[in-house]
Amino acid sequence: MNIRHLTFRLLQVYVAVVRLGSISRAADQLHLTQPTVSQQIKRLSEAIGEPLLDIKDGKLGPTQVGTELYHAALDALSRFDDFGSFLSDARQGIRGSFSIGVVTTAKYILPRLLGPFNRHFPGVEVTIHVGNRGHILQRHQHQQDDLYLFSHPPAGEHTLSGRFIRNPLVLIAPADHWAAYRPPSRFSELLQERFLLREPGSATRMVFEEWLRERNLQLTRLMQIESNEVIRMSVEQGLGLAVLSEHTLAEGRQQLAVLALDEFPLHSHWYLVCHKNRRLPYAAANFVHYINDNLALCIDPRYIRNELELMLAHIAGQSSKSAPP
The missing domain is CATH 3.40.190.10 (Periplasmic binding protein-like II)
Incomplete structure (x- = not known):
């Protein structure tokens, strides 16, 4: 068998002929002429190197080799039908x-x-x-x-x-911090507090530090922590104040106070x-x-x-x- 001579079209024609048991009916279904279907069946038989169809009791049907080819063709064509469905879904973004x-x-x-x-x-x-x-x-x-x-x-x-x-960046403090009871009128009143910051390069830290530079403000006590969760828990335990995304406070904010200062939250x-x-x-x-x-x-x-x-x-x-x- 010379597999290079096999094509999907030849297999489709062959499957139609076997299913319908007729060259002419297969030609009608495939919108081809009868001589074209006959020629393609001949080409397929030559590629396989064995006769694929014969007449039994006046009916056209597959030979033993033709029956095996029919099943192989169904497997191959159905796999590509599945692939076609997958490709359609993939192009729609649903696979x-x-x-x-x-x-x-x-x-x-x-x-x-x-x-x-x-x-x-x-x-x-x-x-x-x-x-x-x-x-x-x-x-x-x-x-x-x-x-x-x-x-x-x-x-x-x-x-x-x-x-x-x-992504509002809010200023948080422990729930029992003095600023939670009497919020300062200016951020400068908090400069002596310890602030818990993410690592350099963190977007939250970049926005906060830029805000400080624009106002010529400088923090005096810093603690670097490379985790939002740890910062939040550390504020809860009284280690200091922090500026965090409001989205990080969706859970567990009962032990925190969000300080209502002018210019906060910062915009992000x-x-x-x-x-x-x-x-x-x-x-x-x-x-x-x-x-x-x-x-x-x-x-x-x-x-x-x-x-x-x-x-x-x-x-x-x-x-x-x-x-x-």
Whole structure:
């Protein structure tokens, strides 16, 4: 058998002939002429090197070799039918996979987005990589993920970002701290307090330190802690004050006080980020569309600041380029 001479069309014609038991009926079903079907059956028989059809009791049917070929052809064609269905689903973004790199603070909001998305698209597999900003910046630089979630997005002409969720940074203190009972009128009254800060390069720390520089303020007592959870628990236990994302306080804030000072909360946002020069997988593109269309169902509306237009336009441009002419 010369398998290089086999084609899917030959197998489709052969399956139709065996099923219908007639060259002419197969030709009608396939919208081919009878001589064309006869010629293709001849080509297939020559490629196999054995007769495939014969007449028994006045009926056209497969030989023993032809019966085995018929079953093999059904297996092959059905597998490609399955593949065709998968490809259709994948192009709609309802099957497939993508990965997302997430800075540590964003892990408080990502489940609120992925949970509803997964219920609508259970056929999509999502891989999540969580790390501090430096680690996720490195993954972004090496294009290791399809999408990224930053509160302070990286710059660069090949980076595309869109803010979509407000990320207020609030000033917190232990529930029994003096400032919880008589909030100071100015932040400068707190400069002698110990402040618990994330590591250098953290977006929350960057925003806070920039705010301090703009006002020519300098903290005198610092403790560095590389975990939002540990900072929150340390504030609860009286180790100091901190500026944290309000989203990190969704749980366990009963032992904390959010200080109501002028200019707080500080303004920050969550950004969805991708590479301009990298094609998003269909599933990732569908996730962006889902966020854009259903954000109010996933996130408290008071936090929404949806500006994903550029990213959606980028996805639309990719789709038009990949569409068949």
